[in-house]
Amino acid sequence: MPRLTPAELARFDRPGPRYTSYPTVPNWTELPPGTVEDALSRMDHPAQLYVHVPFCEQQCRFCGCTQVVAGRQSAGDTYLDRLDAQVERMPHFAVHRIHLGGGTPTWLDTTQLRRLARIITRRARPMPDCELSVEADPEITTLDQLRMLTSMGFRRLSLGVQSFDERVLTAVDRPQLTHRVGELVGFVKERGWTTNLDLMYGLPHQTPDSFSETLEQVVGLRPERLAIFGYAHVPWIRRHQQKIDESALLGVEERAACALLAQEQLTAAGYVPIGFDHFALPDDPLVTEPRSRGFMGYSTRGGDMVGLGPSAISDVAGVMWQDEPKLGAWMRKLDQGERLDQRGWIRTSEDHLREAVIGSLMCDLVVDIEAVEAVFGVEFGTHFADALDELHSLVQQDLVEVDLQTIRVTERGRLLTRLVARAFDPAATAARFSQTV
Numbered sequence: 001m002p003r004l005t006p007a008e009l010a011r012f013d014r015p016g017p018r019y020t021s022y023p024t025v026p027n028w029t030e031l032p033p034g035t036v037e038d039a040l041s042r043m044d045h046p047a048q049l050y051v052h053v054p055f056c057e058q059q060c061r062f063c064g065c066t067q068v069v070a071g072r073q074s075a076g077d078t079y080l081d082r083l084d085a086q087v088e089r090m091p092h093f094a095v096h097r098i099h100l101g102g103g104t105p106t107w108l109d110t111t112q113l114r115r116l117a118r119i120i121t122r123r124a125r126p127m128p129d130c131e132l133s134v135e136a137d138p139e140i141t142t143l144d145q146l147r148m149l150t151s152m153g154f155r156r157l158s159l160g161v162q163s164f165d166e167r168v169l170t171a172v173d174r175p176q177l178t179h180r181v182g183e184l185v186g187f188v189k190e191r192g193w194t195t196n197l198d199l200m201y202g203l204p205h206q207t208p209d210s211f212s213e214t215l216e217q218v219v220g221l222r223p224e225r226l227a228i229f230g231y232a233h234v235p236w237i238r239r240h241q242q243k244i245d246e247s248a249l250l251g252v253e254e255r256a257a258c259a260l261l262a263q264e265q266l267t268a269a270g271y272v273p274i275g276f277d278h279f280a281l282p283d284d285p286l287v288t289e290p291r292s293r294g295f296m297g298y299s300t301r302g303g304d305m306v307g308l309g310p311s312a313i314s315d316v317a318g319v320m321w322q323d324e325p326k327l328g329a330w331m332r333k334l335d336q337g338e339r340l341d342q343r344g345w346i347r348t349s350e351d352h353l354r355e356a357v358i359g360s361l362m363c364d365l366v367v368d369i370e371a372v373e374a375v376f377g378v379e380f381g382t383h384f385a386d387a388l389d390e391l392h393s394l395v396q397q398d399l400v401e402v403d404l405q406t407i408r409v410t411e412r413g414r415l416l417t418r419l420v421a422r423a424f425d426p427a428a429t430a431a432r433f434s435q436t437v
Contacts, residue, residue, distance in 0.1 A: 004399075004412055009256035012399075013437040016422040019362050020295045021320060022355040023345055025313070027427050031321060031344040039319040045303055046094040047316070049124050050296055051116065052309030053100060054079070054327050055107040057140050061172040061244050062162070062203060062231055066311035066325045067103040076112045078331070079309075083119055085334045086308055090123040097301040098126065100134040106141040110148045117152055120308065126153075131301060133158060133196075138181045146184070150191050157188050158196040163203060164214045171204040171248060178217065185221050194284075195223040201258035202231035204248035208257040215262060219269045225286065226271065226279040227297065228262040230255060230437060256437050259415050274298055275362055276417040293362045318347045353378065358421045365409035365417060390423040 017024040055070045056063075070076075098120070108116065126132075133156035134149060146157075163169055164178050185195050197218055201211050218226065233249065235241040250258070263273065271279035272287045278298050280286040285300045292302035295313045307314040311325035321344030324330040333340055347355070353376045360367045369380045381388065391407070394400040399413030400420055409417050418436040422428045 002412070004256075004260065004415070006253045006257040006260060008397075009260065009415060009437055010252040012394075012416050012419060013252050013256070014419055014422070015433040016418045016428060016436040017425070017433055019358055019418065019421050019425075020293065020297070021313075021315065022358050022425065023347075023351060023427060024425075025322065025343075026433075028320065028322070028343040028345045031319070031341055031346070033339070035319055035344065035346065036314075036321055036339070036341050039314075039316040040091055040093075040306075042317040043091070043093050043304055043306075046096040046127050047304040047306050048097040048294075048296065048299070048301060049095045049099070049120065050305060050307045050312055051083075051098070051100050051105075051120060052307065052312040053102040053105040053108060053116075054310050055102065056104045057107060057137070058173060058175075059240055060162075060174045061240055062174075062200065063240070064232055064234065064238055065103060068327050070107070073109060073112075076108045079327070080112060080115055080119065082331045082334045083116070083309060086340065087119055087123050090306075090308075092123055092125065093306070094127055095124045095130060095306075096127045096303070097131045097299070098124070098133070099296055101296070102135055104137045104140065105134050106136040106145050110145055113145065113148065114152070124306070131156060135160065136184070138184050139176050141184060143187055146188055146191075150188075150193070155193050156196065157184070157193050158198070159184065160198045161214075161218065162198065162200040163206065163211075164217050165206060165210045167205045168203045168210065172244070182221055185223065194225070195221075196225040196227065197221070197223040198227045198229065199262070200229050200231050201262070202233075202250050202255045204244055206250060206258070208254060208261055211258045212261050212265065215265045219265070222281075224281050224284050226266060228259070228266075228277050228279070230259065230277075252437065256415075259437060263415065273414060275365070276414050291363050293359060298363070318352075320345045320347070349376075352376075353383075354424055357384075357424050361407070361409065361417055361421045361424075365414065367407040369405055369407065384424060386426075387423040391420065394420065 054067050056067045059069050132154040134154055135158045138159050159181060161181055169176055199214060233241060266279045267273060272282055274280055274286050275298060286298055289300040291298050291300050294305060304316040305314060306316060310323060310327050310330035313322045321341040323340040324333055324342050356372060357367050373380050391400050391402060395402055398410055399416055401408045401410060409420055
């Protein structure tokens with residue numbers, strides 16, 4: 001079966017969610033009072049814990065995260081005071097994964113990072129095999145911070161590299177030295193850490209050739225995992241993206257060429273594709289163990305997820321919610337004893353059904369129709385008749401295979417997995433999303 005060409009891939013480009021949840025965040029509404037407290041009280045298995053540290057040293061123009069630029073280190077102490085207050089509202093619970101994200105967690109100095117750990121473990125009890133991971137900006141992260149995190153049990157480092165092209169980095173206000181990334185990766189590997197590196201295609205002044213060079217440099221560092229994201233240009237949501245020169249952005253066909261290059265170069269280098277945008281070395285747990293996809297990406301550690309900090313998202317006992325995203329408002333609500341959840345969703349039985357189908361596609365590129373029917377008591381062909389009709393054109397192009405037992409995204413169609421999942425989401429056109437390629 002021939003691979004897709006960039007022109008063919010570009011023809012299928014449509015807006016669509018990334019499906020880190022179902023239903024997706026733009027469709028959430030205000031929750032009834034007490035919903036969050038009730039969900040937290042029903043946690044009965046070890047959970048995942050995400051802590052959002054919102055600070056960055058400067059604003060990268062491509063960024064889609066919730067963050068603030070802070071010049072004074074004392075802002076970290078103020079944030080930790082309020083995080084302490086949020087933790088006081090939580091019940092005691094066990095955790096098998098703790099992830100510090102942001103923003104830039106390593107914007108906090110070593111003293112503040114130690115205090116953060118003390119705060120969260122007052123309610124969250126790490127299990128003996130708990131995985132501790134942290135996101136870091138390679139330009140500001142110090143070896144002293146990494147030594148300290150090592151002593152605390154952290155063993156996974158996630159670096160947002162995005163590009164090694166100086167022209168691209170300048171256009172998005174992202175100062176970054178290539179050798180610095182290699183230094184950090186080498187330093188933590190010597191101490192038993194594993195590494196995740198994020199790259200982005202579709203950035204201003206990027207070309208397929210320059211992206212290919214970045215891929216070669218990254219392969220040379222041999223991270224255990226890689227995530228390859230298409231730049232999501234959403235200036236109507238992230239106003240700082242309005243500073244990006246849109247005339248310098250890649251066209252759809254060039255973006256498609258970059259996505260295909262990643263698939264070709266990384267698989268040739270021995271990486272195994274996971275879903276449509278992640279890669280891992282063959283002996284990585286993402287390859288060898290069952291995996292799930294959620295707000296923290298792909299993981300072998302599923303279950304409930306508790307989020308702390310401004311904009312953090314939780315998914316507990318069938319209830320999803322996002323806390324107040326603005327740092328100032330989040331702190332004020334904590335000071336005044338107000339509820340923090342800004343919006344959320346209580347899943348229905350129909351949501352659980354569609355979540356199972358979409359999750360199977362996003363993780364494994366396949367849906368076991370008989371298993372879905374057995375678990376949810378539906379006749380798949382009747383229940384999803386509209387979705388199957390929508391997939392017809394993709395089937396004709398050898399991008400999806402459908403029979404009585406399975407729906408399977410072909411290797412040729414891997415990069416269009418979001419588009420396949422979109423067919424099972426009746427609300428996919430209710431909000432404005434970035435392109436799927």
